[in-house]
Amino acid sequence: MPALHLQRYIRDERLLPLADKVLHGERLTFEDGLLLYESPDLSGIGAMAHHSRLQRHGRKTYYVQSRRLSYTNICHTHCQFCAFQAKPGDPRAYALSAEDALRELSKPENAKVQELHMTSGHNPKLRIEYFEDLFRKIKAAFPKIHLKVFTMVEMDYYARVSGISVEAFLDRCVAAGLESCPGGGAEIFDPEIREKICIGKKDADTWLRVAELCHSKGVPTNCTMLYGHIEEARHRVDHLLKLRALQDRTGGFLAYIPLAYQIEDNELGKTYEILETTGVQDLREIAVARLLLDNIPHIKAYWVMITEGLAQIAQNYGANDLDGTIIEEEIAHQAGAKTPQHLTKAHLERLIREAGFEPVERDNLYHTMA
Ligand code: V47
Numbered sequence: 069m070p071a072l073h074l075q076r077y078i079r080d081e082r083l084l085p086l087a088d089k090v091l092h093g094e095r096l097t098f099e100d101g102l103l104l105y106e107s108p109d110l111s112g113i114g115a116m117a118h119h120s121r122l123q124r125h126g127r128k129t130y131y132v133q134s135r136r137l138s139y140t141n142i143c144h145t146h147c148q149f150c151a152f153q154a155k156p157g158d159p160r161a162y163a164l165s166a167e168d169a170l171r172e173l174s175k176p177e178n179a180k181v182q183e184l185h186m187t188s189g190h191n192p193k194l195r196i197e198y199f200e201d202l203f204r205k206i207k208a209a210f211p212k213i214h215l216k217v218f219t220m221v222e223m224d225y226y227a228r229v230s231g232i233s234v235e236a237f238l239d240r241c242v243a244a245g246l247e248s249c250p251g252g253g254a255e256i257f258d259p260e261i262r263e264k265i266c267i268g269k270k271d272a273d274t275w276l277r278v279a280e281l282c283h284s285k286g287v288p289t290n291c292t293m294l295y296g297h298i299e300e301a302r303h304r305v306d307h308l309l310k311l312r313a314l315q316d317r318t319g320g321f322l323a324y325i326p327l328a329y330q331i332e333d334n335e336l337g338k339t340y341e342i343l344e345t346t347g348v349q350d351l352r353e354i355a356v357a358r359l360l361l362d363n364i365p366h367i368k369a370y371w372v373m374i375t376e377g378l379a380q381i382a383q384n385y386g387a388n389d390l391d392g393t394i395i396e397e398e399i400a401h402q403a404g405a406k407t408p409q410h411l412t413k414a415h416l417e418r419l420i421r422e423a424g425f426e427p428v429e430r431d432n433l434y435h436t437m438a
């Protein structure tokens with residue numbers, strides 16, 4: 069879309085000054101963010117986001133051959149939105165040994181996996197020695213697999229349980245093979261909402277402080293926001309601007325992923341009347357992220373939570389990454405996600421190509437695969 073024509077796509081006149089800012093590379097404000105959530109002109113907002121996306125990435129859309137593996141579902145925190153957690157004694161409760169993980173990774177469907185993405189519960193029995201052993205054994209057996217492990221709150225928790233500082237915990241994990249961290253656990257930073265959806269979980273400052281520590285050590289991380297539950301637009305804008313402010317200081321976030329709340333089999337969905345997110349909400353989250361997070365290079369459309377069809381369309385609303393083949397997603401599926409638990413590389417490429425974009429296979433650090 070030629071830049072000069074951007075305004076033609078906008079029907080809500082209140083958005084015109086924002087389009088001007090986008091065209092001139094000027095930063096959007098908190099109030100601009102509120103307007104992006106309030107305006108009914110989704111296609112106008114999408115046009116602005118698409119303009120930014122084209123400027124940064126052209127028609128390239130990235131994906132990775134990835135594998136999810138949760139080392140434990142035992143969790144002592146109490147996140148009301150989570151259907152994955154199990155309390156000790158629950159027949160579903162498990163903790164993988166390093167040998168279990170190796171056995172799983174040896175299966176033929178994992179032969180092309182580039183990225184191992186591990187997030188799990190807060191299990192008080194697991195200490196630093198468990199993670200060092202796990203990471204060393206995985207890297208010894210599968211040296212090409214990139215280890216992307218721990219949300220910021222998991223890292224804080226396991227450092228405390230191990231009786232060492234987060235910095236010492238991180239240093240030892242990196243020495244054992246940890247290479248980057250996923251973006252989960254951020255939920256919504258606003259303390260009042262946090263108190264209602266994840267009572268007792270570490271606060272925003274902890275999440276941001278641990279992310280800053282990772283970045284200062286050269287460990288890149290992703291970032292997320294859980295939307296579509298009891299939060300309001302002002303909470304979402306506040307959350308996104310906190311991520312943007314940290315990125316200004318560190319530059320360590322690789323990608324942002326909006327996580328659409330999945331409503332089944334969790335307390336939050338039973339306590340409040342919450343409806344599934346809609347296509348308009350999901351596309352708006354992608355577009356708002358592209359526009360407000362002007363310093364985070366990659367915006368992912370997480371097909372697992374928003375469906376493959378919408379992820380395809382999201383490429384026209386600011387998304388430049390479709391995440392990956394995934395293999396065995398659990399967290400969203402236990403909360404009712406109806407999408408497949410994995411996609412083939414061929415299918416992902418088709419989703420990208422059919423929408424008019426160029427599929428680019430990447431590794432975890434966005435190096436292009438030959
Ligand atoms: O930390 C839990 C969230 C996260 C639900 O970094 C839920 O590349 C929706 O972090 N509905 C795990 N969300 C997923 C995650 C992620 C996903 C994709 C890519 C990346 C990345 C990271 O999912 C959890 C929590 O924030 N979550 N329960 C639910 N019912």
